[in-house]
Amino acid sequence: MHLSIFACLAWSTVVITSLVPPLGYDRRVLRAAFDRREFVGTLSCLTEAANTTTAPKRNPWAPLTPKENLAVWNLLHEAASGLNLTHPTEAKLTDNYVFWVDVLPTNKSAVLPYLDKGAAIPAKYARAIIFQGGKAKPDSQEYMIGPLPVSAKTTVEKLDYIYNGPSGGSVPYNARYFDAQRSDATDPLIASIMSNISDITQALFQGAYFGSRDLRTNIALTSGTPESFDGTGAFRNIMFRLRGSATYMTPLDFYLLIDCTGTDASLYSLKGFVTNEKFFPTVSDLRRAFKAGELAMEFNQTLDGDWASPDYKLEMGLRDLETHLAPSTLELGGKRYKFDKDNQYVEYMGWSFYLSFSRTLGIMFYDIKFKGERILYELSMQEATAQYTGNQPKAASTVYHDTHYELGTEMGTLVEGFDCPWGSTFWNISYPSYNTTQVNPNSICIFETELNFPLSRHRTGFSNDYGSSYVVKGAALIVRAIATVGNYDYMFDYSFHIDGSLEVIVRASGYLQASYYYPAQGKYGPRIQQATQGSLHDHIITYKADFDILGTSNSLQVSELKAVNQSQPLPSWFPELGTFEQMEMHIHNMKKEKQFNYAPNNQAMYVVVSPNATNVWGELRGYRIVPGHSNIHLSTLHSPWSLRNSEFAKSHLAVTRQHDNEPFANSVQNVNLPLRPQQDFSKFFDGESVEDEDLVVWFNLGMHHFTRSEDVPLTLYTEAYSSIVFAPQNFFDRAQDGDLLNRVQVDKGVDSMSKTYGVQLDTCPVVFKERTELSGEDSDISTGAEV
Numbered sequence: 001m002h003l004s005i006f007a008c009l010a011w012s013t014v015v016i017t018s019l020v021p022p023l024g025y026d027r028r029v030l031r032a033a034f035d036r037r038e039f040v041g042t043l044s045c046l047t048e049a050a051n052t053t054t055a056p057k058r059n060p061w062a063p064l065t066p067k068e069n070l071a072v073w074n075l076l077h078e079a080a081s082g083l084n085l086t087h088p089t090e091a092k093l094t095d096n097y098v099f100w101v102d103v104l105p106t107n108k109s110a111v112l113p114y115l116d117k118g119a120a121i122p123a124k125y126a127r128a129i130i131f132q133g134g135k136a137k138p139d140s141q142e143y144m145i146g147p148l149p150v151s152a153k154t155t156v157e158k159l160d161y162i163y164n165g166p167s168g169g170s171v172p173y174n175a176r177y178f179d180a181q182r183s184d185a186t187d188p189l190i191a192s193i194m195s196n197i198s199d200i201t202q203a204l205f206q207g208a209y210f211g212s213r214d215l216r217t218n219i220a221l222t223s224g225t226p227e228s229f230d231g232t233g234a235f236r237n238i239m240f241r242l243r244g245s246a247t248y249m250t251p252l253d254f255y256l257l258i259d260c261t262g263t264d265a266s267l268y269s270l271k272g273f274v275t276n277e278k279f280f281p282t283v284s285d286l287r288r289a290f291k292a293g294e295l296a297m298e299f300n301q302t303l304d305g306d307w308a309s310p311d312y313k314l315e316m317g318l319r320d321l322e323t324h325l326a327p328s329t330l331e332l333g334g335k336r337y338k339f340d341k342d343n344q345y346v347e348y349m350g351w352s353f354y355l356s357f358s359r360t361l362g363i364m365f366y367d368i369k370f371k372g373e374r375i376l377y378e379l380s381m382q383e384a385t386a387q388y389t390g391n392q393p394k395a396a397s398t399v400y401h402d403t404h405y406e407l408g409t410e411m412g413t414l415v416e417g418f419d420c421p422w423g424s425t426f427w428n429i430s431y432p433s434y435n436t437t438q439v440n441p442n443s444i445c446i447f448e449t450e451l452n453f454p455l456s457r458h459r460t461g462f463s464n465d466y467g468s469s470y471v472v473k474g475a476a477l478i479v480r481a482i483a484t485v486g487n488y489d490y491m492f493d494y495s496f497h498i499d500g501s502l503e504v505i506v507r508a509s510g511y512l513q514a515s516y517y518y519p520a521q522g523k524y525g526p527r528i529q530q531a532t533q534g535s536l537h538d539h540i541i542t543y544k545a546d547f548d549i550l551g552t553s554n555s556l557q558v559s560e561l562k563a564v565n566q567s568q569p570l571p572s573w574f575p576e577l578g579t580f581e582q583m584e585m586h587i588h589n590m591k592k593e594k595q596f597n598y599a600p601n602n603q604a605m606y607v608v609v610s611p612n613a614t615n616v617w618g619e620l621r622g623y624r625i626v627p628g629h630s631n632i633h634l635s636t637l638h639s640p641w642s643l644r645n646s647e648f649a650k651s652h653l654a655v656t657r658q659h660d661n662e663p664f665a666n667s668v669q670n671v672n673l674p675l676r677p678q679q680d681f682s683k684f685f686d687g688e689s690v691e692d693e694d695l696v697v698w699f700n701l702g703m704h705h706f707t708r709s710e711d712v713p714l715t716l717y718t719e720a721y722s723s724i725v726f727a728p729q730n731f732f733d734r735a736q737d738g739d740l741l742n743r744v745q746v747d748k749g750v751d752s753m754s755k756t757y758g759v760q761l762d763t764c765p766v767v768f769k770e771r772t773e774l775s776g777e778d779s780d781i782s783t784g785a786e787v
């Protein structure tokens with residue numbers, strides 16, 4: 001038994017040692033060896049597919065099918081729609097064209113009767129954002145299209161009800177997404193300005209910009225959001241960088257601010273330049289300073305960006321034993337979860353849930369149940385905000401909302417064995433792209449992992465040599481996706497623990513959006529290269545947790561710990577002390593909708609309870625919101641760049657009444673409307689009671705990104721992460737581990753023995769062979785073994 005497991009675990013070590021020559025790494029040799037690697041037969045503990053099951057109900061949150069999308073696309077583009085659409089690839093600013101199409105969230109009021117009362121599946125609707133540059137007053141208008149499939153009953157109507165801003169689903173042209181059309185429209189002005197000063201930029205940093213398609217151009221430009229405050233005007237705060245794959249890390253001390261209001265590009269204009277921390281409103285002001293010798297780069301940006309390339313760095317040397325494969329998570333006992341791929345439905349150790357996907361929000365979870373009882377109706381990421389700061393105009397003005405960039409569509413292919421364990425289940429994601437459906441293969445992974453610590457354990461007895469140790473193995477099912485939105489790679493984990501707790505984790509890796517280094521200003525981050533500063537910023541990731549603890553009627557119970565001076569009943573137990581300080585718990589329900597923060601020193605517990613459901617001990621059954629790592633909110637609450645369109649990022653937690661017209665914390669084009677938001681999250685808090693009601697808890701994870709030289713080349717997931725746990729709180733009558741067979745009881749004493757429950761390490765059948773010319777050795781491994 002031990003031999004077989006050893007063989008099962010040893011194969012990779014064998015492969016690696018035979019692949020890697022002890023000295024003189026040559027990446028091509030390594031690559032070729034990897035390519036020749038071939039396993040004959042299957043290592044079933046790695047590749048055995050999970051068994052299938054059938055979802056109890058057809059998924060009512062499913063994304064659009066390719067057929068549905070095609071029919072919606074064609075309907076919108078028919079002359080009869082009256083939308084007067086041009087195909088996006090041919091569209092100009094003054095045309096009407098589709099930005100994107102996605103599924104409209106299904107109303108909860110329609111889904112619950114379907115899930116719980118046998119009603120028909122709710123009608124499916126699509127939503128489409130259409131840029132209407134061809135209108136007298138150009139805007140972006142969102143539409144809802146349904147019911148689907150497209151039939152005579154299908155209508156195209158304005159989609160206003162999910163927004164609480166002044167004009168519903170309409171976004172002023174100046175605030176709409178800055179797509180290729182808008183970007184192209186600004187390029188002639190930028191090229192004209194920059195080519196007039198190419199002698200200056202050449203002298204300052206050996207770079208010049210003559211237009212995005214001009215071959216003489218050797219620098220890149222970037223501008224962040226917001227590009228408008230309220231939709232009445234539009235601007236770009238442009239920063240220049242060196243080109244190349246590490247462009248994020250090689251910024252230049254040169255900024256160009258332009259006005260680009262409206263659809264007539266001939267009216268766009270220069271607002272000014274910033275360099276050497278000074279503002280120059282015109283070309284001649286800049287030139288005067290240049291001629292006077294007042295402009296110079298204090299530090300030269302590295303022309304060779306290899307230091308920022310994320311590849312293997314031979315010059316860093318080799319660590320002892322690092323030629324061996326690192327430990328790996330393997331589902332040795334076979335897969336312990338089942339799924340219904342068509343319905344995106346998963347069952348695991350008492351858990352069951354459905355997945356959905358949105359092109360903006362990415363993966364979403366619905367109808368999360370444990371042991372048959374609903375815990376959450378919905379759990380979904382709502383927004384990934386990043387706000388920068390700096391003594392240069394780009395960083396000082398940048399706030400990103402990554403759903404604006406369709407974060408979901410940036411969830412890309414995962415690398416087996418590295419992003420997710422070998423043998424994980426991989427699912428595709430897909431989303432509409434014009435009249436077709438784009439597939440990102442293997443972009444969701446599902447795997448069960450050991451926790452690397454036991455779920456529970458205790459040693460009884462009076463010495464280590466006598467008594468018993470009771471240990472239960474820890475395990476969890478993780479659903480993971482990684483969205484690469486420009487420079488950052490956000491990893492989203494949803495971890496379903498076997499005790500009924502659920503952990504949500506987000507991590508950030510990828511490139512910093514670095515700043516040029518200004519030595520006088522340690523205030524905005526450290527120097528991380530000769531001319532590069534790690535630009536300080538906040539990441540706030542907002543989530544929606546629509547709890548339904550045993551039904552929709554819930555309350556948010558707050559248990560505050562208070563230190564109080566107490567006296568004991570007379571006669572006093574401790575007469576010498578008199579009254580003395582103890583803590584006690586003050587319990588109340590949150591009365592009204594509210595945005596709030598965790599109590600100082602975490603001296604309050606928040607539990608979503610079912611107000612009339614008690615466990616066998618008479619305690620209210622609930623789930624606790626347990627703060628985890630780095631639970632933060634946005635540092636600035638009054639910045640003009642995020643004034644009223646980022647309210648969801650400004651508290652740790654919030655609780656609202658569930659409403660079908662409040663499905664999202666944010667809108668995907670809100671980022672350009674800080675002063676006149678399309679969706680103002682703070683308006684959700686209009687005094688409604690949250691006692692004995694259908695509650696939604698909104699929570700923020702995130703990081704204050706205190707940048708460091710170890711963010712070079714890429715930010716590390718070990719440090720840049722944030723988490724939260726939802727854990728049963730008197731939901732059950734006892735801990736949910738008594739029914740687990742993955743446990744051991746080790747009795748020590750005269751007759752030492754171990755009690756197991758039929759689940760052991762030797763359940764991994766090992767059948768594999770390795771091509772001998774690769775290993776070059778005829779070890780027992782190559783003959784394989786089977787148990």
Ligand SMILES: *[C@@H]1O[C@H](CO)[C@@H](O)[C@H](O)[C@H]1NC(C)=O
Pocket residue numbers: 084086094095096134
């Ligand atoms: C349709 O849009 C085009 C621009 O794409 C515009 O020139 C034309 O006037 C529009 N037609 C109507 C009827 O609005």
Ligand SMILES: *[C@@H]1O[C@H](CO)[C@@H](O)[C@H](O)[C@H]1NC(C)=O
Pocket residue numbers: 192193196270283
């Ligand atoms: C660039 O220089 C040309 C010729 O001097 C001038 O006509 C033009 O207005 C300048 N453009 C800008 C944006 O300053």
Ligand SMILES: *[C@@H]1O[C@H](CO)[C@@H](O)[C@H](O)[C@H]1NC(C)=O
Pocket residue numbers: 297298299300
């Ligand atoms: C930057 O480069 C210029 C031109 O190559 C050179 O003259 C200057 O000394 C350099 N500055 C620094 C601080 O290295």
Ligand SMILES: *[C@@H]1O[C@H](CO)[C@@H](O)[C@H](O)[C@H]1NC(C)=O
Pocket residue numbers: 051334335336
């Ligand atoms: C999958 O189902 C088959 C047939 O019912 C069963 O023999 C096998 O043990 C199951 N495997 C797992 C991992 O549950």
Ligand SMILES: *[C@@H]1O[C@H](CO)[C@@H](O)[C@H](O)[C@H]1NC(C)=O
Pocket residue numbers: 426427428439441442
């Ligand atoms: C993922 O998409 C690819 C095509 O891109 C297809 O071949 C494959 O079967 C899909 N995988 C799953 C699990 O649906």
Ligand SMILES: *[C@@H]1O[C@H](CO)[C@@H](O)[C@H](O)[C@H]1NC(C)=O
Pocket residue numbers: 070087435436
């Ligand atoms: C999709 O649109 C393109 C033109 O943009 C057309 O050539 C193609 O046939 C369309 N595909 C379908 C399935 O209708």
Ligand SMILES: *[C@@H]1O[C@H](CO)[C@@H](O)[C@H](O)[C@H]1NC(C)=O
Pocket residue numbers: 563564565581
């Ligand atoms: C308890 O009493 C002591 C002594 O009077 C006082 O210093 C302390 O602040 C009191 N604690 C609380 C929680 O009121």
Ligand SMILES: *[C@@H]1O[C@H](CO)[C@@H](O)[C@H](O)[C@H]1NC(C)=O
Pocket residue numbers: 553611612692
């Ligand atoms: C809970 O009990 C209260 C008081 O008896 C009642 O008003 C309320 O409707 C009950 N709620 C539920 C969800 O049953």
Ligand SMILES: *[C@@H]1O[C@H](CO)[C@@H](O)[C@H](O)[C@H]1NC(C)=O
Pocket residue numbers: 107125161660661
């Ligand atoms: C969903 O509910 C909202 C608010 O009640 C309503 O306006 C809207 O029409 C509903 N959507 C669908 C698709 O029925």
Ligand SMILES: [Cu+2]
Pocket residue numbers: 508512537539705715
């Ligand atoms: Cu960061």
